[in-house]
Amino acid sequence: MKKLFIVLSFVFIILEANYSNALVVEFEKDSRLPIVLVQVAVKSGSVSDPVSTPGLTNFLTEMLLRGTQNKNKDQIDLTLDQIGATLSVSVRSEMLYIYGSVLSNELPSFLDLLKEILESPSFPKKEMMKLKKEIVSDIARSRDSDRSLVRMAFDPFFFGDHPYGNQKIGTERSVMAIKKEDLELQYKKLFQSNQLVVVGSGDAEPRTLVQWASGLRLNPNVKGSITPTRTPVYSTKKRVLIINKPERTQAQIMIGHPGTSFTDPRYYSLSIANHIFGGGSFSARLMQEIRVKKGWSYGAYSYNRYGTQPHSWSIYYFPEKQSIVASLEKISEMLVELKEKGVTNEEFSFTKESLIQSAGFDYDTPKKRVENALIEKIYNLPAGFFRNYANELKKVDISQVNSDLKNFLDLNKIQIVIVATATPELVNGIAKALGVSKDDIQLKSYKQVP
Amino acid sequence: MKNLILFLLLAALGCSSVPLRSKKEDIPFIGSMTVSRYRLINGLNVLILKDKTSPTFAYQTWFNVGSKDEKVKYTGLAHLFEHMMFKQTKNLKPGEYDKTIERSGGKEINAFTSRDYTAYIQELPKSELELIIRLEAERMKNLIVDDAAFKTEVGVVQNERMLRNENSPSGMMYQKLYETAYKKNNYRWPVIGYQEDLERMTSDDARKFYEDYYTPERATIVIVGDVDPDKTIELIYKYYGNHSNRRIERVPNEPEPEQTSARRVTLKLNVQGEELIMAYHVPMANHKDSPAIEVVQAVLSDGQSSRLQKSLVDAGISTNVSSGSFIHKDPGLFMISTSLQKGKTSTIAESIILKEIERLSKESISLAELKRAKNLVRFAHYSGLESNGSMARYLGNSELVFGTFEAALSVQEKIKSVSAEELKMVINKYFNPNNRVIIRGVPKS
Numbered sequence: 001m002k003k004l005f006i007v008l009s010f011v012f013i014i015l016e017a018n019y020s021n022a023l024v025v026e027f028e029k030d031s032r033l034p035i036v037l038v039q040v041a042v043k044s045g046s047v048s049d050p051v052s053t054p055g056l057t058n059f060l061t062e063m064l065l066r067g068t069q070n071k072n073k074d075q076i077d078l079t080l081d082q083i084g085a086t087l088s089v090s091v092r093s094e095m096l097y098i099y100g101s102v103l104s105n106e107l108p109s110f111l112d113l114l115k116e117i118l119e120s121p122s123f124p125k126k127e128m129m130k131l132k133k134e135i136v137s138d139i140a141r142s143r144d145s146d147r148s149l150v151r152m153a154f155d156p157f158f159f160g161d162h163p164y165g166n167q168k169i170g171t172e173r174s175v176m177a178i179k180k181e182d183l184e185l186q187y188k189k190l191f192q193s194n195q196l197v198v199v200g201s202g203d204a205e206p207r208t209l210v211q212w213a214s215g216l217r218l219n220p221n222v223k224g225s226i227t228p229t230r231t232p233v234y235s236t237k238k239r240v241l242i243i244n245k246p247e248r249t250q251a252q253i254m255i256g257h258p259g260t261s262f263t264d265p266r267y268y269s270l271s272i273a274n275h276i277f278g279g280g281s282f283s284a285r286l287m288q289e290i291r292v293k294k295g296w297s298y299g300a301y302s303y304n305r306y307g308t309q310p311h312s313w314s315i316y317y318f319p320e321k322q323s324i325v326a327s328l329e330k331i332s333e334m335l336v337e338l339k340e341k342g343v344t345n346e347e348f349s350f351t352k353e354s355l356i357q358s359a360g361f362d363y364d365t366p367k368k369r370v371e372n373a374l375i376e377k378i379y380n381l382p383a384g385f386f387r388n389y390a391n392e393l394k395k396v397d398i399s400q401v402n403s404d405l406k407n408f409l410d411l412n413k414i415q416i417v418i419v420a421t422a423t424p425e426l427v428n429g430i431a432k433a434l435g436v437s438k439d440d441i442q443l444k445s446y447k448q449v450p
Numbered sequence: 451m452k453n454l455i456l457f458l459l460l461a462a463l464g465c466s467s468v469p470l471r472s473k474k475e476d477i478p479f480i481g482s483m484t485v486s487r488y489r490l491i492n493g494l495n496v497l498i499l500k501d502k503t504s505p506t507f508a509y510q511t512w513f514n515v516g517s518k519d520e521k522v523k524y525t526g527l528a529h530l531f532e533h534m535m536f537k538q539t540k541n542l543k544p545g546e547y548d549k550t551i552e553r554s555g556g557k558e559i560n561a562f563t564s565r566d567y568t569a570y571i572q573e574l575p576k577s578e579l580e581l582i583i584r585l586e587a588e589r590m591k592n593l594i595v596d597d598a599a600f601k602t603e604v605g606v607v608q609n610e611r612m613l614r615n616e617n618s619p620s621g622m623m624y625q626k627l628y629e630t631a632y633k634k635n636n637y638r639w640p641v642i643g644y645q646e647d648l649e650r651m652t653s654d655d656a657r658k659f660y661e662d663y664y665t666p667e668r669a670t671i672v673i674v675g676d677v678d679p680d681k682t683i684e685l686i687y688k689y690y691g692n693h694s695n696r697r698i699e700r701v702p703n704e705p706e707p708e709q710t711s712a713r714r715v716t717l718k719l720n721v722q723g724e725e726l727i728m729a730y731h732v733p734m735a736n737h738k739d740s741p742a743i744e745v746v747q748a749v750l751s752d753g754q755s756s757r758l759q760k761s762l763v764d765a766g767i768s769t770n771v772s773s774g775s776f777i778h779k780d781p782g783l784f785m786i787s788t789s790l791q792k793g794k795t796s797t798i799a800e801s802i803i804l805k806e807i808e809r810l811s812k813e814s815i816s817l818a819e820l821k822r823a824k825n826l827v828r829f830a831h832y833s834g835l836e837s838n839g840s841m842a843r844y845l846g847n848s849e850l851v852f853g854t855f856e857a858a859l860s861v862q863e864k865i866k867s868v869s870a871e872e873l874k875m876v877i878n879k880y881f882n883p884n885n886r887v888i889i890r891g892v893p894k895s
Contacts, residue, residue, distance in 0.1 A: 133792070
């Protein structure tokens with residue numbers, strides 16, 4: 001047995017502080033390069049969009065960088081550029097975050113600006129109008145890329161009216177309807193100090209970030225202002241959505257199955273099973289069958305997505321148009337085999353060893369370590385959850401993997417989204433390959449997505 | 451030369467197993483970091499940067515061969531061959547290379563091909579140093595190009611081509627840009643090659659390519675992470691030391707004649723909004739004007755307060771804008787690309803960009819704007835060096851494109867002293883109409 005791969009981080013100071021207002025700060029010093037990274041995350045994201053206004057949280061987060069009570073967008077932009085810094089925002093289902101990097105000698109100016117952005121956004125109407133036009137154009141542009149298109153169509157189709165199905169960026173109509181009052185309400189709801197997590201790494205003293213975070217004055221904490229995400233109810237019938245786009249020589253395909261959560265007891269065994277089936281490795285079954293043996297697609301992968309609730313387990317690949325039907329048939333067979341026969345001893349021992357040996361790469365840099373801490377806080381996971389991954393994997397045996405696979409996989413629940421040029425022959429072929437009736441195949445023009 | 455004579459002497463004395471190298475050279479990198487450079491007698495170039503931040507290391511092998519080394523009707527061979535390097539060797543069965551690295555905890559097992567080079571990259575736990583050196587030395591020397599595997603891989607690359615070019619509007623536009631900007635130089639064809647050429651190639655072509663180009667004197671190994679340089683180089687000697695140098699006559703890439711008038715192409719694409727790429731020919735990476743050209747990029751589009759960000763995005767014309775030099779070994783291209791907002795045309799964007807360039811050619815920029823631009827360049831330089839993998843990539847790319855990584859670092863150093871006058875000079879020298887190529891992408895319907 002090879003020596004276990006354990007990261008030693010003696011050279012770094014890790015400082016974590018919990019304040020009475022529940023704001024959490026974690027910073028790891030790393031003086032190799034003269035830059036500092038700071039991330040401020042809020043424990044909610046697009047799931048908190050009102051049903052009538054998908055895209056509101058994304059819009060709000062973008063607007064934070066477009067004006068404060070004392071600075072307009074031009075002044076914010078100029079300040080950032082003058083000090084050699086970047087500041088960006090991103091929204092996920094259950095998290096939004098503002099992240100930036102700065103040359104370390106300019107950290108104080110950067111933190112002053114970030115504080116102002118977080119505490120006193122002004123949502124100027126002129127900037128709202130500009131942002132609306134930008135987002136509407138971005139939505140249109142996403143349709144130009146087949147990869148974006150399949151991803152954009154997948155969540156709403158798979159999750160239906162559950163908040164995980166919310167279109168993060170919104171729709172043309174919902175974005176255009178956003179009002180300043182909507183932003184002010186959403187800001188009060190999300191930017192409360194008990195929902196914030198601050199992490200950082202780089203060439204600075206930990207106390208600098210701790211002092212800064214403790215001085216943040218946000219909205220009063222209101223208990224229950226964010227509703228916990230409800231458990232998704234998945235379709236019990238296999239369904240297909242074909243996004244019809246002309247002149248495609250290649251298809252983009254996503255196959256979704258109900259997923260698990262980080263805290264599911266099957267998390268570790270199913271993570272091994274996923275790796276064997278298609279989890280990014282060249283030796284995985286999907287890569288071997290779809291790419292290496294058949295040459296149908298440049299890549300074929302399976303992956304888990306996680307949230308506070310069970311999310312999804314998906315397969316993604318992009319075959320040439322002539323191989324769409326054959327590849328769907330093959331993957332259907334592979335899924336049946338995975339459920340019925342499970343994984344082999346050889347696959348199990350190889351994958352377990354590989355995952356244990358490589359687990360250290362999940363926390364081999366200061367940036368990754370503080371990001372892990374951030375995810376642990378956001379998803380209410382125990383501290384060290386990710387660092388403990390290898391130790392937990394060691395406890396898993398093959399019988400557990402195969403029995404968990406049997407009760408996890410329900411092949412009637414898979415949902416398939418395909419971007420392709422739809423012809424009657426293709427629709428018939430897909431119906432046959434997947435064993436669904438034509439009534440269970442929806443056709444939609446790419447112009448109707450989202 | 452001295453080393454060669456010494457090597458021959460020792461070999462004649464039956465001491466060929468004694469490793470020989472040029473004197474180890476320690477070169478300052480960034481902060482307190484130092485890179486050790488070694489060159490083996492067979493021409494292999496090795497860079498080692500010790501960094502104990504984590505008990506891991508990045509291992510990268512950069513070959514001085516890219517699509518520029520291909521011949522007409524054989525476009526795409528360098529990239530297709532890159533795929534074959536993951537197949538089998540004399541001592542590794544099909545699939546064994548990947549499996550062995552994965553089992554040992556290796557990550558980021560990948561490769562990429564550019565116009566100038568091909569690189570193979572991995573990251574591993576520190577205990578696996580000898581393993582990766584053995585595997586990489588094996589596939590540099592003993593690769594087997596199997597006919598059936600070659601045929602399957604042609605299909606995979608054709609599929610990749612559909613993904614990156616045929617079904618990607620931006621892929622189509624960049625392909626057209628290089629075809630339009632270069633008429634003689636081999637940079638003119640896409641790295642992934644043309645469909646008809648991919649169909650024409652045989653496994654014999656791949657074998658010949660391997661013989662000709664995968665030689666020690668065309669390779670640079672870069673190792674960054676928790677390794678001891680002196681012990682590492684002993685292992686390198688052990689596994690690569692007996693690789694002979696299959697030196698071939700180099701065919702220089704034909705120089706591109708000076709462009710004498712503007713070139714313009716409009717593509718009708720499956721897009722919702724218009725797209726624009728504007729490019730200018732610029733000199734090779736280590737030219738004396740390169741530092742000033744980097745600052746021009748920052749002035750035009752780096753950061754939210756840059757000139758084009760304000761005049762295109764903030765003004766409601768575009769959804770995004772970016773610019774930058776695609777620096778190559780031979781003279782490259784400075785590109786400005788922008789996606790238009792719904793209902794806006796690329797001709798409007800073009801006139802705005804030209805107006806900004808004209809302003810820069812006539813008016814000196816303020817010291818504050820110059821400082822801002824330099825700060826952003828400095829920041830971008832450091833932020834691209836956060837991990838073992840990214841540092842190795844910087845070193846490898848710099849060695850291959852600039853000649854040495856020190857040359858790339860000196861460009862960063864020279865940026866500090868670029869003046870407003872120098873900016874005006876490079877704008878007038880390179881950003882003129884005769885040197886310009888414009889590619890517009892417009893909706894089909």
